[in-house]
Amino acid sequence: DVKVTQSSRYLVKRTGEKVFLECVQDMDHENMFWYRQDPGLGLRLIYFSYDVKMKEKGDIPEGYSVSREKKERFSLILESASTNQTSMYLCASSSGGALADTQYFGPGTRLTVL
């Protein structure tokens, strides 16, 4: 079974703080993704990575950065958290090749920025 874990289920931060969200997968997947999930807006892709040290912007990268130093770990960084970044953050991974689009999701991190 693919396991995607996220460092925190709930996180409360203050405006202006630097926030790190960690995601780890144990299936040697090439691709990893960060989404935010908001009611009425669905899932929106923030960043993705298809290899170590590689990253690509998704649809809403502003205010975020990512890091992928190891294949199994993909970190999302909010350099200076703002209240409009309060959301549910989902990490996902997928293998390369023909099944690249079958994504496996983590449980999510609900971030509240005060």
Add this chain to the structure above:
Amino acid sequence: AQRVTQPEKLLSVFKGAPVELKCNYSYSGSPELFWYVQYSRQRLQLLLRHISRESIKGFTADLNKGETSFHLKKPFAQEEDSAMYYCALSGRGSQGNLIFGKGTKLSVKP
């Protein structure tokens, strides 16, 4: 532009009734289509993909290229089907990227 549209935010049906969750897409080419599901307090997971032509938990979905639709259907809804459903598409060469619709919340009443 690539786009997935789920016109219903909420769909409410009674147990045993047929259910159809609508999905339309915009893509110039041959996309691959998926349905993902998120049950209460569980993680998002793949329900089915059109190329496999499987029936999962009684759900089926047919890709209609003429109507650019991929509606999800089940003849007899169960209470445990209550969940959030997302339609998604993947284009060739997309490196696994999926474009998700905004989701439809299905509520099956007893």
